[in-house]
Amino acid sequence: MSRNLTAPRLRRMTARGQDEVDRIVDAWQRERPDLDVAPLHVLSRISRVARRLDQTRGTAFARHxxxxxxxxxxxxxxxxxxxxxxxxxxxxxxxxxxxxxxxxxxxxxxxxxxxxxxxxxxxxxxxxxxxxxxxxxxxxxxxxxxxxxxxxxxxxxxxxxxxxxxxxxxxxxxxxxx
Amino acid sequence: MSRNLTAPRLRRMTARGQDEVDRIVDAWQRERPDLDVAPLHVLSRISRVARRLDQTRGTAFARHxxxxxxxxxxxxxxxxxxxxxxxxxxxxxxxxxxxxxxxxxxxxxxxxxxxxxxxxxxxxxxxxxxxxxxxxxxxxxxxxxxxxxxxxxxxxxxxxxxxxxxxxxxxxxxxxxx
DNA sequence: GGGATTTATCTTGATATCAAGATACTGCTG
DNA sequence: CAGCAGTATCTTGATATCAAGATAAATCCC
The missing domain is CATH 1.10.10.10 (Winged helix-like DNA-binding domain superfamily/Winged helix DNA-binding domain)
Structure with missing residues (x-):
């Protein structure tokens, strides 16, 4: 089982600032160091961005x-x-x-x-x-x-x-x- | 108003195959050549991927x-x-x-x-x-x-x-x- | 310390969604 | 050309969600 090999590089690239998903992924990593939680960086982020996007679009739609x-x-x-x-x-x-x-x-x-x-x-x-x-x-x-x-x-x-x-x-x- | 400047390059990069969003964006471009529809390549795709992801995860959850x-x-x-x-x-x-x-x-x-x-x-x-x-x-x-x-x-x-x-x-x- | 404001949770009523099945028509197959 | 599987749409019943407001307790500020 490959073990979070990509996590360190990802972390370095984003040193400027964490978002909510970084905090979520870090928390999982701490709780389940036996799992490779790297996929969450992409896939959870997609879900979360989509959710926010829906909310944002909602306000644009409301005006019409x-x-x-x-x-x-x-x-x-x-x-x-x-x-x-x-x-x-x-x-x-x-x-x-x-x-x-x-x-x-x-x-x-x-x-x-x-x-x-x-x-x-x-x-x-x-x-x-x-x-x-x-x-x-x-x-x-x-x-x-x-x-x-x-x-x-x-x-x-x-x-x-x-x-x-x-x-x-x-x-x-x-x-x-x- | 900037006019789909990025579209040609995007198109070239993806010559291997279209996805559903490419077809949607092309259709909009054809219907509304006066608008810059390039943002859809990113944002509509996020919504659509998120939707599919939900469906896919649903089947994984169901087994538990x-x-x-x-x-x-x-x-x-x-x-x-x-x-x-x-x-x-x-x-x-x-x-x-x-x-x-x-x-x-x-x-x-x-x-x-x-x-x-x-x-x-x-x-x-x-x-x-x-x-x-x-x-x-x-x-x-x-x-x-x-x-x-x-x-x-x-x-x-x-x-x-x-x-x-x-x-x-x-x-x-x-x-x-x- | 007492009244106004804010915070935390829950309740209510309306609504959009889905899964499953009903209905009606088409078109294939022998 | 008769029967039957497949297709297209709609109906039904259950459910999860949200917005708005109710309730109760904490905190602020004079």
């Missing part, structure tokens, strides 16, 4: 009176391009929720007038969900705002670091989805 | 008959070290949930016999949540298993890349928490 889950759906439809319509099944795949959740989401978005359901051609089981003009305007406004804030969030990270981050995360995602 | 939220709480208590006890407030801070959620979680863990509540000394408002022996055994077993799986997940990522990933994420987390 939109919930995160609403944006998820509208945004999948928007980036599909004209005529801005997808099947519920396709929406399920893209948003990583279950079919029941998607039915519920589409219901509520339809009530708000942001999407519309129509029968699928050539398949009487099927439905297509399409963005209304109002939905499109909304998602466009939110997206511009969101990107501005994310730009700012990344502004202290050099371009090179952003690329490395993206590449590493892509590898992980490939592992998880492949 | 533990839910993710249970592990979160037990693990905070475990790494606190002897005597394995923390206030509900401290647990709230570490797990990023609200106080109502924590009350509920502690209730359920107490019912399962994994933790125990006792009055805080010197503060009659307060309570301390402490790990039972059973809780400690459980969290130790789950942690060992979890680390083994995460080790494997990271095994295709060179050590150097893991370090860079950790460093970049730490910077982001500092931004989000500071």
């Amino acid at each position: 009176d939109v919930e995160g889950w609403e944006f998820d759906v509208l945004s999948a439809l928007r980036r599909a391009g004209t005529p801005y319509e997808l099947s519920p099944g396709a929406l399920v795949q893209q948003t990583l929720v279950t079919s029941g959740t998607m039915t519920n989401r589409v219901d509520r978005l339809e009530n708000r007038g942001l999407v519309r359901r129509r029968p699928a051609p050539n398949d009487r089981r099927g439905v297509l969900v399409e963005l209304t003009d109002e939905g499109r305007d909304l998602v466009d406004a939110v997206m511009a705002d969101l990107l501005a804030r994310e730009q700012e969030l990344l502004s202290h990270l050099p371009t090179r670091d952003r690329e490395r981050l993206a590449v590493g995360l892509r590898t992980l995602l490939g592992e998880l989805e492949g | 008959d533990v839910e993710g939220w249970e592990f979160d709480v037990l693990s905070a208590l475990r790494r606190a070290g002897t005597p394995y006890e923390l206030s509900p407030g401290a647990l709230v801070q570490q797990t990023l949930v609200t106080s109502g959620t924590m009350t509920n979680r502690v209730d359920r863990l107490e019912n399962r016999g994994l933790v125990r509540r006792r009055p805080a000394p010197n503060d009659r408002r307060g309570v301390l949540v402490e790990l039972t022996d059973e809780g400690r055994d459980l969290v130790d077993a789950v942690m060992a298993d979890l680390l083994a799986r995460e080790q494997e997940l990271l095994s295709h990522l060179p050590t150097r890349d893991r370090e860079r990933l950790a460093v970049g994420l730490r910077t982001l987390l500092g931004e989000l928490e500071g």
Whole structure:
């Protein structure tokens, strides 16, 4: 069993300052010196950053009176391009929720007038969900705002670091989805 | 407004294969060429990886008959070290949930016999949540298993890349928490 | 030391999610 | 062309979460 071989180097590289995850990992290392807790430096940090990111995005969404889950759906439809319509099944795949959740989401978005359901051609089981003009305007406004804030969030990270981050995360995602 | 200056380089670096986020970002770029969508390469990917990671961990937890939220709480208590006890407030801070959620979680863990509540000394408002022996055994077993799986997940990522990933994420987390 | 403020925890009510199963239609196979 | 497995969507029931507020005790400050 390989024993925290990478920990010392990691520690050196980050001498400037600890974050909450460093404290968590150190605590585990102290309590379980028999385990290699190095993976936590990457994977726990991802979970924690994602959590905070959700919270932060929430405040950006609030100013447009939109919930995160609403944006998820509208945004999948928007980036599909004209005529801005997808099947519920396709929406399920893209948003990583279950079919029941998607039915519920589409219901509520339809009530708000942001999407519309129509029968699928050539398949009487099927439905297509399409963005209304109002939905499109909304998602466009939110997206511009969101990107501005994310730009700012990344502004202290050099371009090179952003690329490395993206590449590493892509590898992980490939592992998880492949 | 800076216009997707980093996108071409990113694209080149990843010629080997696209992931789902690449497809999402490309679609946005096509639909909104006026916006700089590069931040999504990092931030959307973090959300998506985190989501998948949750799902993956879920299956590891299931074999020990533990839910993710249970592990979160037990693990905070475990790494606190002897005597394995923390206030509900401290647990709230570490797990990023609200106080109502924590009350509920502690209730359920107490019912399962994994933790125990006792009055805080010197503060009659307060309570301390402490790990039972059973809780400690459980969290130790789950942690060992979890680390083994995460080790494997990271095994295709060179050590150097893991370090860079950790460093970049730490910077982001500092931004989000500071 | 007594009243206002802050801190710590718990309660309540509304909501979003999921797993499992129901329903309805398609399209393959023999 | 009949039956049957597969696909697409929706329904149901249980559950975890959150926001807001209630309650109680500690601490501050004059």
